[in-house]
Amino acid sequence: MHIDYPTLSAFADGDLDPASSADVSAHLLACAKCQGEAQFIRELGDGLRALQTPSAPRHAFDRIWPEDREAAPVSELRTHGREPIQRGWRIALAAGVVGLMAAAFVLTFGADRAMAGASALTLERADGGAMTLRYETISPLAGETSVRARIRYWIPDSLRFAQNEGRFSEIELSREAPGRFEGVADLPPGTVYAVATVEDREGNYLDTDFGRFWEYLETDGRGRPTLQARRYQVLAAFEFNAPRAAMLAQEGASEFPGQPVFWFWRLSSEHAALPEASIEALLPTHAARLSELDRAARDGNPEAVEIYALSRYATLLGRPALADYWQSELRTRYPRHGAVALVNLQAILPSQASTEEKLEALEADWARVGAPATAQLGLQSSYELADPAVTERWLGRHGVGSWGRSLSSDAEVARNLMEVPALWPLAEGWILDRLSSSHDWVGSARRLDQSRHNFEAETRQNQAYLYLYLSRVRLDRGDLDGGIEALERSVEEAWDPRVFVRAAEIHRSLGSDVRAAQLIALAQVDPVAPLTPYLSPEDDAAPRGPTETALAAARSAMRERIVAGFVNEYVNLDVALRTETGEQTTLERAAGADRGVTLVLYTMRLDLVPDETFALRDLNSERLNAAGVRTVFVSEQLDPSPSERPEMDFRFYYDPDHEVWNELRAWRSVQYFVLDRGGRLRHRGEDLEAALRISLVLAM
Secondary structure (H helix, E strand, C coil): CCCCHHHHHHHHCCCCCHHHHHHHHHHHHHCHHHHHHHHHHHHHHHHHHHCCCCCCCCCHHHHHCCCCCCCCCCCCCCCCCCCCCCCCHHHHHHHHHHHHHHHHHHHHHCHHHHHHCCEEEEEEECHHHCEEEEEEECCHHHHCCEEEEEEEEECCCCCCHHHCCCEEEEEEEEEEECCEEEEEECCCCCCCEEEEEEECCCCCCEECECCECEEEECECCCCCECHHHHHHHHHHHHHHCHHHHHHHHHHHHHHCCCCHHHHHHHHHHHHHHCCHHHHHHHHHHHHHHHHHHHHHHHHCCCCHHHHHHHHHHHHHCCCHHHHHHHHHHHHHHCCCCHHHHHHHHHHHCCCCCCHHHHHHHHHHHHHHCCCHHHHHHHHHHHHHHCCHHHHHHHHHHHHHHCCCCCHHHHHHHHHHHHCCHHHHHHHHHHHHHHHHCCCCCCCCCCCCCCCHHHHHHHHHHHHHHHHHHHHHHHHHCCCHHHHHHHHHHHHHHCCCHHHHHHHHHHHHHCCCHHHHHHHHHHHHCCCCCCCCCCCCCCCCCCCCCCCHHHHHHHHHHHHHHHHCCCCCECCCCCCEEECCCCCEEEHHHHHCCCCCCEEEEEECCHHHCCHHHHHHHHHCHHHHHHHCCEEEEEECCCCCCHHHCCCCCCCEEECCCCHHHHHHCCCCCEEEEEECCCCCEEEEECCHHHHHHHHHHHCC
């Protein structure tokens, strides 16, 4: 645990009491990060004190404020839980520091950039094809001695474009000056598009471009994005941020009107976002565009991506004959392209053929192209056949050839294998391989927009289920010791009432009623009401539940487990928000005058929040109210109007200047934050159930 900035600042200025100062000194001896931070604070203070303070022009203040200022009220600075400091000249110095930093920031980035956020990252091609990254910030990362940039980049592949397979890289950016960092990434010369995020060395504080990523796009001689760069940008946006992808598809259609792929993406986005009446009004325009694109393609020599997009565009517009024509052309002209595999899969999926016939078709498709999508579908179909030899073959192909794999998807494969007893030997090998693999949190195993803390929590969750499956396999073959060992590992990995209930069922089947009752107690003391109940009335475990003594022990264990994962960060609650009607307020006032525990749900756009999130929050509203937990819902944008969600029983606030975003150190499109009664941040996460659990535990 690191020391927060206000405490280090007070220590550097000699404002801490002797006992606190001794504690900080002891911590600095063992913590290089905080030691560097304290040194940076001292250097900044020395530099500021060395600056000459110019006198204001005579009568300047009289010209700015001609009114009599004698009776103006004096406002006291609020500390919001900081250590007490000496007033007077220190307040003036603090105001001067803020003013100097703000002025320097505006001069460096311009007023528009200063209003938009606290950071900027540029990615530029250097001599020899390397990528130079320059990062400038006044965020908490400014005091780091070095930061890490994590990059995902795309190189055009004429055979695999449709797979959207990006590669990953990470580099260290060295500090050139406070708040200024630079480094060089050795990305291949063929890179046409890249996205990056910046983080501290621990990976728990990310900096992004307000929920998006800083981007590099290859440009032409006139500085415009190339066709390939724009294609991959839209593909990546569909994965990261669908609303932005729709906007980029529209831009691409305007920049490259003769490219069917942008028109197909644009119509697909409109189908997903617009009401049916609006879609009908747009169809004549799209039909005319399809005719133009079809005519140009017949007269030219279109590449595989263009032909594939033409066929999909025709399908969306209800022109099956035209779609079939271009699919036939695609197979004839580019028989080994990944798009051909996708066309074939679209024909195989809805067919009435038997499982054996589908697998034969997929085998032929794999022999021609070997596309990852074919491996995924082949594996799914092999479950139905329940033939270990066939499944093993497709499992191997999936394991080495699929893009976008993660521990979550690997756990899903294990669950599917466990549903077919004949495949349990395969499941054991798959699970052991997943459990022994290195899940490198710096590399591609972790999403670009995910903190290390959240990645490790997700990893433990998936490993808990893998151990649970492993215990069933071992117990089925009579390995009692191995099965019990795996079962206990599943319980240790993560706090998950679902795992507790499943593990209790296995223990009860083994005659271990005491351990089963302990695990049921752990599930029952969970404070969150789940959308899907952990226990149902017909469960054998429910009537023979734990004793009050066991429940008390479970509550203690639950609290200890959850509290151990708390963060402890200072948050300035006096940052600006706006109400639905446009009135200005602050995060502190939004939390309430009698502030208890506050749960903040922050989203870039209201329509990015899944319905399940609202349902889970509503299901727990009585528990939150009874515990005195206030929910504050913050959105960067006002649209869509909150009136479109009349079921919401809590107020919306808006963060147009991103002050709350920066203060909470948010980085994703939807996130959850928990503040304790003192206003300190105790949780920053991506899962509402975890945030609810922490809120309710804090309020106990």
